[in-house]
Amino acid sequence: MAILIKLVEREVPPYMFVAIPVIAFLLAFAIGAILMMWAGVNPLLGYSAFLRGSLGTPAAVIDSLVRMTPFLLMATGIAFSNRVGVLNIGAEGQYIIGAITTTWVTLALQQVVSPGLSITASIVLAIIMGGLWAAFAGVLKAYLGINEIVTTVIMNWLAFKLLQWLLRGPLKSPTAQMWPMSPPLTATLPYIIPGAGLHAGFLIAVAVAVMAYYLLFRTNFGFKFRVTGANPEVATYAGYDVRKFVLFSIAFSGALAGLAGAGEVLGVFHFLYEGIAVGLGYTAIIVALVGKNHPLAIIPSAFMFGVIYNGVVYLQSATGLTYTFSKAIEGLIYLFVLLSEVFVLYRVKVIKVGE
Amino acid sequence: MIVLEQMASSVINLGIAMATPLALASLGEVYSERAGMINLGIEGIMLMGAFLGFHFTYVTGNLLVGYLMGIAVGLALGLLLAFMTVTLRVNQVIAGMGIYFFGFGLSDFLYKTLYGKEYVTIHKSIQIPIPGLSGIPVLGEGLFRQYPMVYLSYVLIPLMWYLLYNSRWGLWLRSVGENPKAADTMGVNVFRVKYLALMLGSSLAGLAGAFLCLGITGVFFENLTFGMGFIAIGLVYFGKWDPLRAWAGTLIFGFTWSISTTLQEFFIKAGYPGMTYFLLMLPYIAVIVALIAVSRGARAPKFLGIPYSRE
Numbered sequence: 001m002a003i004l005i006k007l008v009e010r011e012v013p014p015y016m017f018v019a020i021p022v023i024a025f026l027l028a029f030a031i032g033a034i035l036m037m038w039a040g041v042n043p044l045l046g047y048s049a050f051l052r053g054s055l056g057t058p059a060a061v062i063d064s065l066v067r068m069t070p071f072l073l074m075a076t077g078i079a080f081s082n083r084v085g086v087l088n089i090g091a092e093g094q095y096i097i098g099a100i101t102t103t104w105v106t107l108a109l110q111q112v113v114s115p116g117l118s119i120t121a122s123i124v125l126a127i128i129m130g131g132l133w134a135a136f137a138g139v140l141k142a143y144l145g146i147n148e149i150v151t152t153v154i155m156n157w158l159a160f161k162l163l164q165w166l167l168r169g170p171l172k173s174p175t176a177q178m179w180p181m182s183p184p185l186t187a188t189l190p191y192i193i194p195g196a197g198l199h200a201g202f203l204i205a206v207a208v209a210v211m212a213y214y215l216l217f218r219t220n221f222g223f224k225f226r227v228t229g230a231n232p233e234v235a236t237y238a239g240y241d242v243r244k245f246v247l248f249s250i251a252f253s254g255a256l257a258g259l260a261g262a263g264e265v266l267g268v269f270h271f272l273y274e275g276i277a278v279g280l281g282y283t284a285i286i287v288a289l290v291g292k293n294h295p296l297a298i299i300p301s302a303f304m305f306g307v308i309y310n311g312v313v314y315l316q317s318a319t320g321l322t323y324t325f326s327k328a329i330e331g332l333i334y335l336f337v338l339l340s341e342v343f344v345l346y347r348v349k350v351i352k353v354g355e
Numbered sequence: 356m357i358v359l360e361q362m363a364s365s366v367i368n369l370g371i372a373m374a375t376p377l378a379l380a381s382l383g384e385v386y387s388e389r390a391g392m393i394n395l396g397i398e399g400i401m402l403m404g405a406f407l408g409f410h411f412t413y414v415t416g417n418l419l420v421g422y423l424m425g426i427a428v429g430l431a432l433g434l435l436l437a438f439m440t441v442t443l444r445v446n447q448v449i450a451g452m453g454i455y456f457f458g459f460g461l462s463d464f465l466y467k468t469l470y471g472k473e474y475v476t477i478h479k480s481i482q483i484p485i486p487g488l489s490g491i492p493v494l495g496e497g498l499f500r501q502y503p504m505v506y507l508s509y510v511l512i513p514l515m516w517y518l519l520y521n522s523r524w525g526l527w528l529r530s531v532g533e534n535p536k537a538a539d540t541m542g543v544n545v546f547r548v549k550y551l552a553l554m555l556g557s558s559l560a561g562l563a564g565a566f567l568c569l570g571i572t573g574v575f576f577e578n579l580t581f582g583m584g585f586i587a588i589g590l591v592y593f594g595k596w597d598p599l600r601a602w603a604g605t606l607i608f609g610f611t612w613s614i615s616t617t618l619q620e621f622f623i624k625a626g627y628p629g630m631t632y633f634l635l636m637l638p639y640i641a642v643i644v645a646l647i648a649v650s651r652g653a654r655a656p657k658f659l660g661i662p663y664s665r666e
Contacts, residue, residue, distance in 0.1 A: 004665065005442050039468045087448060089585075140643075144650040149395065149448075150589030151646070153582045154639045165632035286456060289449070322467035324577075327460030331399075334453045342443045 007346040020344050021290045024336035025304065032329050041319045053314025054307040062198045066268065068306025070095065072205040073260040074284035075302055076212045077253030079293035083216075083229035084242075084249045086141060090134055090152025092281025093159035094254040097133045098126035098261025100163060103171060103182050103272040106265075110187040118187035123262045130258015131251045133159070138250035142243040148250065160277055171272060182272035189267040199267030208256065212295040225249075257281060279327075283309075286334050305330070360493050366613050367497025368482075372571060374602075374609025375505050376401070376563040380587035381594070381601040382512055383559030388591055389519065390552035391532040391658040395451025396436055397560040398584025399458025403428045404564030406462040409575040410469065412477050421477075422504075422565050429561020432458065433554035441549045444662040455584070463577050470575070479573040480504065480566075504566040516598040528552055532656030535663045545663050560584065586642055593645050596656060607645055611638040 033043035054064050074091040081088040105122035113121075137155060140146040166172075167180035174183075189199040216222040228235040228245045235242055260280075265272055287305050291298030312326040342348070380397050387394045404425035412421030432454055439450040480502045488499040519525040530538040531548045539545050567583070568575055586608060594601025615634040622630040 007444060035464070087452070140647065140650075144647060146646050146650050147589060147592055150585055150592070151643060153585040154589075154643055157582055157639050158636050161632045161636050165629055168632075169629050282456070282459075285452065322464060322471055324460070324463045324467045328464035329460070331453070331457035331460035334456045338439060338445050338450060338453055339443070342445060348443070 004351045006349040006351055007342070008349060009345065010347050012345055016344055017292070020340050021301070021304075021337060023340040023344075024290070024333050027336045027340070028329050028332035031332050032325065035325070035328060036319075036321060039321055041321045046315050046319050046321060049318030050311035050315045053318075054311035059196065060310070062193070062196050064303065064306040064310045065202055066197055066199070066306070067309045068302040069199075069202045069205045069267070070260040070264055070280050071284050071287045071305050072209055072299060072302035073256045073263065074253075074281055075287035075291060075298045076209050076295050077256030078284055078288040079291065079295060079298060080212070080216070080225075081249040081253045082288060082293045083226065084245050085229065085232070086138075086246055086250050087149050088134065088137075088152055088250055088253045089149055089282070089285065090137060090155050091253065091257040091260075091284050092277065092279060093152070093156035094130040094134050094257035095261040095264075095281045096156075096159040096163050096277050098130040098258030099265045099272060099276050100159075100166060100171075100261075101129040101258065102126040102262035102265050103185065104166075106185045106187055107171070107183060110185065115187040119189065119266060122187075122266070123259065126258045126262035127255045128258070130261065131255035134254020134257070135247065135251040138247040138254075141250065142246040156281070163272075163277065164274060167272065167274065173271070179273060179275075184271050185266065186270075187266075188270050189263070197268075199263070201263030201267040204259070204263065206299065208259070209295045209299055216295060257284075283330055286330050289334060290337055361496075362617065363493050364496035366610070366617055367494065368500065369613035369616065370606065370610035371498060371501060371505055372609070373612045374605040375502070375508050376567040376571070377583055377587050377590065377605040377608055378508050378512060378602050379504075379563035379566065380560045380584060381590045381605055382508075382515060382598050383556030383563075384587055384591045385594065385596055385598050385601055386515070386519070386528065386559075387552050387556035388596055388659055389532045389656055390528050390549050391535065391656055391661065391663070392437075392440065392549055392553050392556075393447045393451060393588075393660050394433075394436060394454075394553060394556050394560075395448055395588065396432060396454025396458065396584075397557070397563075397587055398580055398582065399455035399462075400429050400432045400557050400560040401458075401564030401567065401580045401584045402462040402578070403432065403458040404561030405568035405579055406466055406564075406575055407561075408565030409477060409568045410465070412569055413475060416478075418478075418480055418569055421569050422562060425561040425563075425565025426558045427561070429558035429564075430554050432561070433557025434550070436557065437550040437553040440662065441546055441553070444664065447660050447662075459578070462575075466575050466577075474574070476574050477569070480570040502566070502570045504562075504570055512598055512602050519598060529656075531663075532658055535658055539663075539665065545665075549663070560587075563587075582639075586639075589642055589646055592655075593642075593649055595649070595654070604642075604645060607641055608638050611641040 036043045036046045054060055078088055078091060102122040105125050106118055109118040109121060137148050137151040140151055141148040171182045173181050189201050192198045192200060224240050225245055228240055228242055232242050264276055269276060283305055287298060287301050291301035308326050308329060312323045315321055315325060316323045380401060384394055384397060407424040407428050408421035411424040412418055436450060436454050439445045440447045482500050482502055484500040489495045527543045527548055530543060531545050535545045567580060572579055590601050590604035593604040615637045619631050619634050
């Protein structure tokens with residue numbers, strides 16, 4: 001006797017699509033509570049510190065908005081490449097390249113030209129360099145058929161080694177003591193609310209997500225792009241150049257990751273060090289998955305991950321639990337999104353066949 | 356002359372050792388992909404294998420227990436991935452990334468929770484010379500004074516290459532990747548073959564991760580696989596889905612790594628410590644170059660990545 005499992009698609013009201021990530025988050029946090037208990041931490045205590053630090057006060061919410069900014073940019077870009085079947089795992093490296101470029105350009109310009117010009121030039125160049133860095137993997141994918149997952153992962157390593165070298169060479173601050181870092185940057189992004197840490201990069205990120213939505217759903221280009229993603233064969237038949245869309249998607253996601261790197265350096269850190277590369281680019285892949293590759297849905301998704309990143313800092317200081325709790329939670333969220341999607345969208349039938 | 360000979364043997368020795376975790380992982384990936392299943396989770400499985408291998412070796416003091424735990428976690432994660440992709444028909448690439456994030460996050464969380472406050476090392480696996488063979492000039496010290504896991508790869512890879520092409524099981528496996536419908540008609544249980552192929556591939560990845568920690572680093576740290584799981588996938592493409600060719604690809608990485616780290620010492624002595632960072636890029640660049648070199652003419656199993664349903 002064998003068991004066959006059949007998936008039958010079912011009519012799903014639109015609001016259920018919101019239920020999928022909600023179920024996934026709840027399940028992941030439930031398992032998170034078990035992990036906390038195993039680590040000897042009272043989950044109620046842990047989660048209340050987590051919520052206080054990430055959503056409890058206006059200042060906490062603002063911190064979460066600051067944290068969501070790079071996620072929003074990178075996930076919006078990744079959504080574009082996901083839609084044409086390109087899995088860009090290289091956001092981390094493209095982000096590092098953006099951060100490096102911005103630092104380098106700002107150090108060269110901040111004494112010479114007005115802050116406004118220095119900021120603009122450094123951000124534009126970060127976008128270009130992030131895009132070019134990613135485009136290399138895109139060319140290999142589109143024209144030689146080389147798996148982009150492998151090349152983008154490798155290029156993350158290369159970008160990180162480049163960062164390490166620059167911080168000990170050309171970008172080294174002569175006064176750096178504890179760890180290698182660049183000289184301070186003075187031509188930095190203005191704050192939206194003075195003294196609250198919310199920098200102009202946040203508004204840029206939201207504007208980019210909205211513009212990405214228009215590009216994808218309200219333009220002729222976006223229509224062709226979505227057709228290509230949904231069915232490359234139809235797109236080829238219609239005379240679209242699929243390879244150009246593939247190349248565009250990865251260069252575009254690299255450009256946004258480069259912008260995210262510029263935003264973090266000019267908005268948050270105001271100098272460059274190895275600590276900028278903490279895996280935000282990997283998390284952005286999960287952000288895009290939760291947001292169903294839709295630029296507007298990615299906004300709340302990015303906010304949730306900003307909350308997680310912000311919350312675990314308070315969780316750690318209140319209970320001593322390691323901040324890597326956020327990474328365990330992220331992995332669980334990813335798996336639960338996949339599983340709850342199946343169980344929400346399909347009726348899973350177990351059939352026994354044969355005797 | 357003797358200095359040069361010693362250097363050559365040590366480059367070979369390290370190159371083979373560094374290639375071994377990759378070789379085990381890409382052997383597993385060849386088997387999975389030949390059954391039509393992409394396993395993108397091997398990086399995460401390697402990390403879990405490395406952590407559990409480390410943890411259980413530390414607790415029990417027995418390397419064998421560590422290796423077995425690496426295999427066990429591979430089997431478990433392979434089963435989970437098979438359930439998602441074969442039974443629930445979730446997109447293989449997306450599900451594999453889920454396994455990656457799960458293993459990546461959980462291994463780091465478990466390590467920091469259990470060992471976060473101290474720096475813990477274990478008694479690493481030791482290299483054992485094979486009597487006679489290790490006496491061969493230059494090559495002997497490089498190839499036959501190795502870790503037991505390296506010897507296992509010497510036996511396992513040719514054996515599994517042979518079985519893939521010359522056994523009934525190998526034929527079933529390949530037919531499931533090439534034409535699952537026909538295989539099903541011939542009485543092959545397609546679902547079972549896919550489950551077993553993923554679990555076999557994942558257990559080899561778990562073992563590879565355990566060896567990386569127990570044989571090479573001797574400590575666990577965040578993301579200690581250096582992207583090797585993804586590189587193993589790349590080398591399957593390089594190897595055109597053949598275990599022996601993929602093995603050759605892993606040697607390219609291993610030897611570039613070992614030459615780079617040897618040169619590193621020279622540059623540091625010569626007063627150019629900055630070169631270290633460029634040298635550590637070389638093995639990764641070598642993989643990209645290798646992939647470009649063979650990019651034309653590779654043919655994947657016909658039903659790679661396509662879920663099978665019996666309609």
